[in-house]
Amino acid sequence: MIKKLPATNVVIVGLGWAGSILAKELCDQGLEVVGLERGPWRDTAKDFNIASAADELRYNAREELMLRPAQNTCTMRNTPSETALPMRFWGSFHPGNGTGGAGNHWAGLTFRYQPADFRLASHLRERYGKEVDPALTLQDWGLDWEEIEPFYDAFERVAGVSGKAGNIQGKLIQGGNPYEGPRTRDYPNPPNVQTIAPTLFAKAATEMGYQPFYVPSALASQSYTNQYGLTMGPCTYCGFCTNYGCANYSKASAIVNVLPAVANMPNFEARTDCEVLEVLKDSTGKKATGVVYIDNNGERYEQPADIVIVAAFTFENVRLMLLSKVGIPYDPFSGKGTTGRNYCYQTANNVRLFFKNQIFNPFIGGGAIGMGIDEFNNDNFDHSGLGFVGGGSTRVTPIGSAPIASRPVPPGTPRWGSAWKKATVDHYLTTTSIGCEASSYPQRTNYLSLDPNYNDPHGRPLLRITFDFPDNDMRMAQYVTDKVAEIAKVMNPEQIQKQPRKGPWSNGDYQSSHVVGGFVMGSDPSTSSVNKFCQVWDIPNLFVVGASAVPNNPGYNPTGTVGALAFRTAHYIRTQYLQKPGEMMV
Numbered sequence: 001m002i003k004k005l006p007a008t009n010v011v012i013v014g015l016g017w018a019g020s021i022l023a024k025e026l027c028d029q030g031l032e033v034v035g036l037e038r039g040p041w042r043d044t045a046k047d048f049n050i051a052s053a054a055d056e057l058r059y060n061a062r063e064e065l066m067l068r069p070a071q072n073t074c075t076m077r078n079t080p081s082e083t084a085l086p087m088r089f090w091g092s093f094h095p096g097n098g099t100g101g102a103g104n105h106w107a108g109l110t111f112r113y114q115p116a117d118f119r120l121a122s123h124l125r126e127r128y129g130k131e132v133d134p135a136l137t138l139q140d141w142g143l144d145w146e147e148i149e150p151f152y153d154a155f156e157r158v159a160g161v162s163g164k165a166g167n168i169q170g171k172l173i174q175g176g177n178p179y180e181g182p183r184t185r186d187y188p189n190p191p192n193v194q195t196i197a198p199t200l201f202a203k204a205a206t207e208m209g210y211q212p213f214y215v216p217s218a219l220a221s222q223s224y225t226n227q228y229g230l231t232m233g234p235c236t237y238c239g240f241c242t243n244y245g246c247a248n249y250s251k252a253s254a255i256v257n258v259l260p261a262v263a264n265m266p267n268f269e270a271r272t273d274c275e276v277l278e279v280l281k282d283s284t285g286k287k288a289t290g291v292v293y294i295d296n297n298g299e300r301y302e303q304p305a306d307i308v309i310v311a312a313f314t315f316e317n318v319r320l321m322l323l324s325k326v327g328i329p330y331d332p333f334s335g336k337g338t339t340g341r342n343y344c345y346q347t348a349n350n351v352r353l354f355f356k357n358q359i360f361n362p363f364i365g366g367g368a369i370g371m372g373i374d375e376f377n378n379d380n381f382d383h384s385g386l387g388f389v390g391g392g393s394t395r396v397t398p399i400g401s402a403p404i405a406s407r408p409v410p411p412g413t414p415r416w417g418s419a420w421k422k423a424t425v426d427h428y429l430t431t432t433s434i435g436c437e438a439s440s441y442p443q444r445t446n447y448l449s450l451d452p453n454y455n456d457p458h459g460r461p462l463l464r465i466t467f468d469f470p471d472n473d474m475r476m477a478q479y480v481t482d483k484v485a486e487i488a489k490v491m492n493p494e495q496i497q498k499q500p501r502k503g504p505w506s507n508g509d510y511q512s513s514h515v516v517g518g519f520v521m522g523s524d525p526s527t528s529s530v531n532k533f534c535q536v537w538d539i540p541n542l543f544v545v546g547a548s549a550v551p552n553n554p555g556y557n558p559t560g561t562v563g564a565l566a567f568r569t570a571h572y573i574r575t576q577y578l579q580k581p582g583e584m585m586v
Contacts (some may be wrong), residue, residue, distance in 0.1 A: 002292060002300045002301065002302050002513060003299065003300070003301050003302070004092075004249050004301075004302045004304070005292070005303050006304075007025075007032045007304035007305060007306070007327075008032045008033065008034045008303065008304070008306075009032045009033065010023075010026050010033045010034070010037065010304065010306065010307045010309060011033075011034045011035075011290060011305035011308055011309070012033060012034070012035045012103065012311055012314030013279075013293055013308075013309065013311060013316075013320065014036075014038075014210045014311045014313070014316070014546075015035045015036075015037040015100070015102050015259065015314055016096065016099075016101025016260075016309070016311070016312070016313070016565065017101070017103045017253075017254050017268060017559065017563050018546050018562050018563070018565070018566040019035060019037075019254075019309070019311035019312070019365065019545075019564055020099075020259050020262070020565060021158070021254075021258055021566040022153075022566050022569065022570050023035050023247070023258075023262050023268060023348060023365075024258055024261055024262040025567070025574065026374075026574070027268045028067055028089040028228060029054075029574045029578070030267065030309075031267065031346060031575075032268075033268045033269070034266050034268075034269050034270075034271065034272070035269070035270045035274075035505050036271050036274045036276055036293055036313075036314075037270065037271070037272045037274065037451065038067075038071070038097065038100060038274065038275045038276075038292070039067070039096075039097035039098030039099070039100075039101050039272065039273065039531035040098045040272050040273060041098065041099050041270065041272045042098045042099045042100050042104060042245070042255050043255065044055075044245065044247065044249055044255060044256060045214050046127055046246055048245035048246060048247045049243075049247060050247040050248070050447065051501065053171055053240060053245055053246070053247035053577070054238060054239075054240040054244070054247075054503060055320065056240070056402040056403065056404045057404065058224060058403060059240075059244045059245075060243045060244070060405055060523055061404060063089075063090060063094065063156070063243070064103055065094075065096060065098070065105045065243070065245065065254045066094045066095060066096060066105075066157065066459055067090070067095040067096065068097065069084050069087065069088060069089060069090065069458075071097070071275075071457070072316075072456050072462070073086055073087050073088070073456075073462060073480045074086070074087050074464065074465050075087070075314060075451045075463070075464045076106060076464070076465045076466075076507060077456055077461050077464070077465070077466055080333075080465065080466055082207070083450055083453070084453075084454075084464045084466070085160055085267050086454050086462065087121070088406075089507075091483055091509055092465075092505070092507045092509070092510065092511050093507055093510070093511065093512065093513040093514075095313045095316075095513070096158070096313065099198060099254065099255055099272065100254045100255040100259070101254070101255050101272070101312075101313060102313060102513055103253045103559065104244070104245050104254075104255065105240060105242065105243045105244060105245065106251075106253075106368045106513070106557075107242045107368050107397070107399060107557075108217050108218040108219045108241070108251050108368035108464070108562040109215065109216070109217065109365025109397070109556075109557050109559070110159060110161045110163075110216045110217065110218045110219075110252075110368070110557075110559060111246050111367040111393065111556035111557060112180060112181065112183075112216075112562050112564075113554055113556060114179065114180065114181055114377075114554065115181040116378065116381075117141075117145070117147035117554045118140070118141040118144055118408075119140045119141070119144065119149070120140065120551075120552045120554075121138035121139050121140050121552075122140050123379065124379065125138075126176070127379070128383060128384065129143035129158055131211070131384065131385075131389075132186055132273050132389055133388075133470070133471070134440060135153050135387075135443050135444065135472070136226065136389075136441050136443055136470065136472060137342055137442045137443060137444055138442065138551075138552055139342060139442070139520065139527060139528070139551040139552060140522065141346045141522065141532065141551065142325075142406070142522045142524075142528070142532040143521075143532040145515075146233070146559075147532070147568075148568060149181065149182070149183065149184065151563075151565070151567040152323060152326075152386075152560060152563075152564045153183065153184050153185065153566040154563075154564070155563030155566075155567055156187060156188060156216075156560070157188050157226060157227055157529050158226050158227060158230070158257050158258065158563070159218045159252035159257055159563065159578070160188055160218065160220045160224040160232045160252055160257065160449075161187050161188060161191055161216055161217065161252070161560075162189040162190060162213070162218075162219065162220060162221040162553075163176075163187040163191055163214050163216035163217060163218070163520050164176045164184055164186070164187065164191050165185070165186040165391075166179070166180045166182075166213060167180050167181065167182050167183060167241070168182070168183055168185060168186065169182055169183075170182045171543060173503050175213065176214075177211075177213040177372075177374055178213075178374075179374040179377065179378075179380050180374075180381075181376075185440055186339070187216065187380075188226075189207075189220055189221045189222055189224055190221055190222070191214035191217075191221060192214070192217055192219060192235060192366070193373060194214075194518050195220070195237070195361070195364055195365060195369065196235055196358075196370065197360050197362075197370075197396050197398050197432040198369070198370040198371035198373070198395075198396045198397070198398070199290045200358075200370040201249065201370075201371055201395075201396040201434060202434075203485055203492065204417075204487050204490040204491045205371075205373050205492060205537070208486070208487060208490060209480055210373045210375050210556045211373065211375070212371045212372065212373050213370060213371065213372060213373070213374075214371060214372075214479075215368055215369070215370045215372045215397055216560075217366070217367055217368035217369055218237060218251060218252035218366065218368060219235040219250055219251050219252075219369060220232040220233065220250050220251075220252070220296050221235065221242070221434040221580040222234050226257055226537070228257070228261035228291075228355045230251050230256065230257055230260055230261055230313040231248055231249070232252065232256065232257070233250050234250060235250040235251070235366050235369065236250065236399065237364045237365055237400075238368070239365050239366075239399070239400025239401070239402065241365070241366045241367035241368075242367040242400075242428055242429040245518045250304050250425055251367070253319050253367075254340075255354065264401075264551070270292075273295060273296040273297075274293045274295050274301075275293060275294055275458075276291045276292070276293045276310075276488055277293060277300070277460065277466050278292045278294060278320070278324050279291050279293055279308055279310065279320060279324040279326060279542065280302065280361050281324070281539070285364030285537060285538075286305050286538055286540075287539065287541060287571065287582070288301055288307075288308040288539055288541050288542040289304055290304035290308065291303050293309050294458065300516070306541065306581065307541050307543070308525060308542050308543070309542075309545060309569075310541045310542070310543070310544045311544075311547035312546065313546070313547075314516060314517070314547045314548045315448070315465075315515065316463075317518070317519055317546050317548040318339065318343075318448045318518035318519050319450070319463040319543055320460075321519055321529070321544065322339055322340065322448075322463075323448070323460055323461070326339065326536060326539065326542070327519075327529050327536070329450075330447050330448055330449070332466070333446050334566065335444055336526075337526075338519075338526070338527065338528060338529045339449045339518070339519060339522070339529055340449050340518050340519075341442075341517070341518065341527070342446075342447075342517040342518070342520045342551045342552070342555035343442070343447050343465070343466075343515070343517045343518045344441065344442050344446065344514075344517045344551075344552060345440045345467060345469075345475050345505070345511070345512075345514065345516075345553065346437060346438070346511065346512045346514040346518050346552070347390075347392065347439060347440050347476065347501045348435070348437055348438070348511050348512055349392060349433050349435070349436040349437075349458050349477050349481045349499065349500045350433055350434070350436070350481075350482070350496050350499040351434045351436075351481060351484045351488045351496060351497065352408065352432075352433045352487050352494075352496070352497040352499065353431065353432050353434070353491060353493035353496060353497075354408070354410050354427055354430065354494050354495040354496075354497070355431065355432075355494055355495055356430065356431065356494045357430070357490070358427060358430055358493075359430060360398070360430065360431070360432050361429065361433070362401035362406065362428065362572075363400060363401055363402075364398070364399075364400065364405075365397075365399050365402065365493040366397075366399065367397065367399045368397055369393065369397060369398070370397030370398065371396055372393055372394060372395030374393060374394070374481045375393055375394075376391045376392060376436065376479075377391045377392055377393050377394070377438075378390065378439060378554050378555050379553075385473050386475070386479065388443070388472045388473070388475040388476040388479065388559070389472065390438065390440075390441055390472065390476045390477070390554075390555070391438060391439060392437055392438025392439065392480045393437050393438070393470050393555045394431070394434065394436045394483075394484055394487075395436075396432065396434050396435070396472050397435070399400070399430065403450075406428070407425050408426050408433075409424060409427055409430040410497065411428065414448060429577065434484050434487060434488055435480060436480045436555075437478060437512065437514075437556070438473070438476060438480055438501070438555045439473070439476070439552075439553060439554050439555045440473055440512050440516075440553040441470060441472060441552055441553070442552055443472075445466065445467070445468075446466060447518070448463055448464065448465060448466075448518040449451065449463075449464045450463065450464060451464035452535050456518055457470045457479050467505055468503055468504050468505050469501065469503045469504070469505055470523060473501070474495050474501070474502070474503060476504075477500040477501040477536040478500045480500075482498070482500070482514055486496075514557050515547065516547040517547075517550055517551055517553070518554075519544050519546070519548040520549055520551035521534065521549040521550070522551065525537040529544070529549075530543070530544055530549055531584065533572045533573075533576075533577075533585045534565060534568075534569045535577075535585055537584075540577075540582050541581065541582060543569055543573070545560050545562075545565055545566055545569050546562055546565070547561075549565060572585055
């Protein structure tokens with residue numbers, strides 16, 4: 001039996017960054033909003049108390065903030081010819097669970113994509129022609145920089161981002177990122193104070209003629225109150241950041257920066273521990289009528305709504321669309337269909353530096369406090385004749401080396417015994433690394449689909465990930481890692497260990513949670529699932545918002561862009577859609 005509930009104006013699936021922003025903005029418009037969240041309600045004071053938040057075993061090793069694989073997992077394979085198998089633990093990436101989602105345990109890096117990223121296919125083919133690998137299914141977004149820039153600004157202000165602008169209205173600013181797109185104004189907070197490792201990196205990069213900049217960080221550099229009246233405290237560099245909630249209200253998240261402002265509004269209701277099973281449509285298939293969800297008592301409900309917004313993690317956005325038969329499932333052999341198309345990951349590369357006497361105090365740090373350069377990122381350098389396109393954001397951002405997982409030892413060190421113990425003691429304080437988080441471009445055989453063999457506890461097919469790193473990305477990874485190693489040599493360590501991303505993709509170790517695509521944005525319904533307003537083609541009252549809309553992953557994490565898309569979608573629902581409900585926006 002499914003109990004039908006009274007209708008609401010808007011139902012939102014997922015209360016992470018995107019869902020929470022949309023809830024607040026639409027409640028401010030006077031709409032009645034119901035937010036459905038699969039996990040529990042998260043609250044900083046209750047869940048991340050200062051006495052218990054810094055628990056490496058609980059949060060890093062046992063992954064308490066992540067979705068439980070018993071609740072839901074994915075199956076994985078590298079090619080369409082293989083049989084996918086279930087992921088029994090979250091190794092490669094960390095989907096969140098509860099209000100705030102993966103935004104609770106993120107690092108806080110808050111980059112904007114570059115202007116060329118929004119018309120990537122056109123840009124690269126105009127510049128390089130047939131040099132671009134035809135196996136890549138690159139795609140334009142259907143919007144340009146000027147259309148999204150104001151909403152990046154809105155997100156940076158709600159998140160209290162700390163940084164230094166490099167380009168304000170076309171004027172380049174010394175000390176900022178010279179490769180960023182023109183912005184309206186500077187960041188809301190000044191840069192964070194840097195620790196030793198980023199400082200030495202920036203010095204070496206400057207000596208080599210590069211232009212280092214402060215990494216944009218959603219870790220507040222000072223006390224800050226955002227446009228919703230919510231206040232953050234300055235980061236204390238505690239070292240427990242990535243994979244942890246912040247006890248100090250210093251790391252921006254939906255539970256710190258958005259949800260407290262909407263939670264008590266009379267026209268908002270949050271229902272937690274409620275998993276959405278399906279988006280419902282009318283007999284024409286052209287109108288969403290609501291959702292069906294199940295609570296933690298096993299009771300099923302239908303929530304009717306005038307507007308349905310799906311704003312969960314990438315995997316669940318795509319899976320819910322597949323289960324709800326929204327769009328045509330993507331076929332990698334014909335290249336037809338859109339639901340599941342253009343799934344991309346991130347290509348993570350690293351160079352580790354072992355010093356003899358340089359002390360770094362690596363237990364001090366935060367997920368996004370550091371210095372970076374962009375000379376090797378995206379299309380900021382000439383790719384002619386290199387055999388690849390794309391690149392990576394090069395940076396030193398010491399996240400805090402907690403004692404269980406952080407055991408840096410040089411290559412050739414035994415994996416156990418007295419020699420390993422001695423190497424751990426010798427190198428814990430004297431080792432640092434330079435990361436290069438690089439682009440991941442789509443290819444025809446990387447996609448998301450429903451698995452024919454494995455189901456979740458509700459009897460629904462699991463999401464199947466078919467992915468391996470394209471040859472283009474592997475060539476790029478080696479190139480950028482070699483470039484990073486040149487900077488490492490100038491820093492004069494005793495030993496350098498280059499670690500470019502190598503295939504095949506596996507679930508054995510954490511790489512990043514920057515999974516994008518599968519329900520992508522574009523101007524052509526034959527190659528995209530949503531238009532530039534995140535409105536589903538032919539179902540005007542259904543919006544799917546999140547990293548699932550990103551059709552090509554550049555050398556940045558997607559969080560800032562997800563926030564910008566949420567603000568942009570809310571703006572156009574308020575200013576256009578509500579004037580002509582039930583129509584596609586143009």
